[in-house]
Amino acid sequence: MISLADQLLVLVMLINFIMLGTSRLAFAIRAVAAQGVVLGIIPGLIHPFSGHLLVITVSMIVAKGLFIPWLINDAVRKAQIRREVEPFIGYVPTLILGAVFTTLAFVFAQKLPLAPEHRELLFVPASLATLMTGFLLLTTRKKAISQVIGYLVLENGIFIFGLLLTEAMPFMVEAAALLDLLVGVFVMGIVINHISREFSSVDTSRLQALREE
């Protein structure tokens, strides 16, 4: 089952590239939802079955696959935008950067003092690559919605690392963390609405009234 999990992680990394390359927001939202669902399945593959596992898997899939995409789509619809136009760095350069970071993640993971049973697995490189993708999205995109997607990708990267040690994160903490993520995205959605109403745009590069003179 571990090998299947590894293949799914390859899929997760491919989705990273889709998000870096697309300009259509609706597509990026679907991609991040797919990534969430894939990640929701993985714990079921690497851990023995239990009620706790089932609840986490189902709530992960519902939250990341359905509810969060719905929240973001709602914000997109209200703000009436479809595309990320002119990011700070173009799509091709970010794709190349993404490839470079993914390669570096593999090289770096080789050097880390991992536990012997984790050395051959893709978890750590996939986690690092996804983290870096999240950062790239956060820093290079201008639209507030793309930044929220970047934040979600970043969270996904952290979640992949967390898969290595589910026993450290008890059920209650995991559920609460997921709930915090949900509420966080909900609040971000509301704020995006207000940004688009106030500035007639969700371009965060317009948010520059506040700075030191």
Added chain:
Amino acid sequence: MVYLTILLPLLGAIIAWIIPDNRMRPVILPVIALPHLGLTSYLLATDSVPSNGGWIWLDPLGKITLLGISVLFAVCAVYAVGYLAYRQERSNRVLCLGLLVCLAAMSLVTLCQHLGLLWVAVETTTIAMAPLIYFNRNARSIEATWKYLLICSVGIALALLGLLFLAYATHVAHQDATLLLSELLVGAPEINRGWLHAAFIFLLVGYGSKMGLAPLHTWKPDAYGEAPGMVGALLAGGLVSCAFLAIIRVYQVCLASVVEVAFFQNVLIVLGLFSMGVAAVFMARQHDFKRMLAYSSVEHVGILAIGLGLGKGALFGVLFHLLNNGLTKGVLFLSSANLHRSYGGKTTDVVQGALTRIPWSGGLFLAGFIAITGSPPFSPFISEFSIVSSAFIEGRYWVGSLFILFLAIIFIGMSLTVLPMVMGTPRDDLPATDYKDRLLTVGPPFVTILIILWLGVWPPEALLQLLRDGAAMLEIRP
């Protein structure tokens, strides 16, 4: 009993949501906050034992933080009744709800002995505060809210990664992966060094961005500048304390690992000095007095980090400063909110001669300024002095000298802004506002400054003992 500190504010939040009347609703804040303060004093006086599998324990460090938060919140709650009477043009439902949820989450932070639960509580305070910064519903406040939300969310996410690294450090050391503080402390000497270092850096960056350590402070001037005064006070006094407690918890594990403690200490000192330096640079010629207070907050989180890094004699000062900083920021933000209301602006070209126009608020702002810059007889003097003197006793002359240099620059920079505001004569072309100094808007900051004076002149023995107990928990045990 300890759970009541969380349940009581949550109950209040529900009631605040139900109350339909905008004028009556703020009254729920002191109705919850004052019993919360009473409960806190009861818990402080009694010995608490770890409960719920060691997850919940109000240890001395938690007690100190809880005391600071509870007092500050009570002050802000009473003030809110007076303040919101002037802001009847918009609904305060979300504000009251958010404040109480935030109090519950902050109380939880002080009780947690499980680092995962602690993370959840800190994240909850972050989200609960976001709508409060947006209370003024204008372009500037939405910008501040977005920056705050994004930077803090990403920061807190990095802190989660740091926590996972910490758990992984125990896993690599062939222990059961855990995030329970007591188990981490026991297993710390065998923990994997590399992962522990990585965990510490990520957690410091994560919680540090929440706390506003430079260079992660960029959201702070915007959020503090645009939020209503009492929200600013709770950001600067409450959330900073919570994030600092989270860093202290991680630091406890680092100390227990015994070897290479110098690495962690130096990181804290360098970040702290950098924060003070950044604050000193940006404080000069600051025309917006709320932004000035934000830089003052950056300065004081720097002082906290330096003191924690110095260790030994400075620890008492750090824990004392945690209380003093929160309370003094309360005085400054609440009185600055009064100035803002009275003048209809928050820049120094509008606000002049406050002592003439509104003597009470102007005087309180001046007193708060004297206290926060570390002048006797107020209590921040004692805490800052004990930190800087222990820097010299430890032979860290460079740290001590830079500390004093930055304090001096900050004092000059801050007085260049504050003195013209309170002294002189008000401009005569100012539009009249309906604000007048009343008991509810002046009383709370006045009581707070009296507390600071009391702590500075004659601190009660029970408090000193509590601070010593807290400091003892952060000693390095060979």
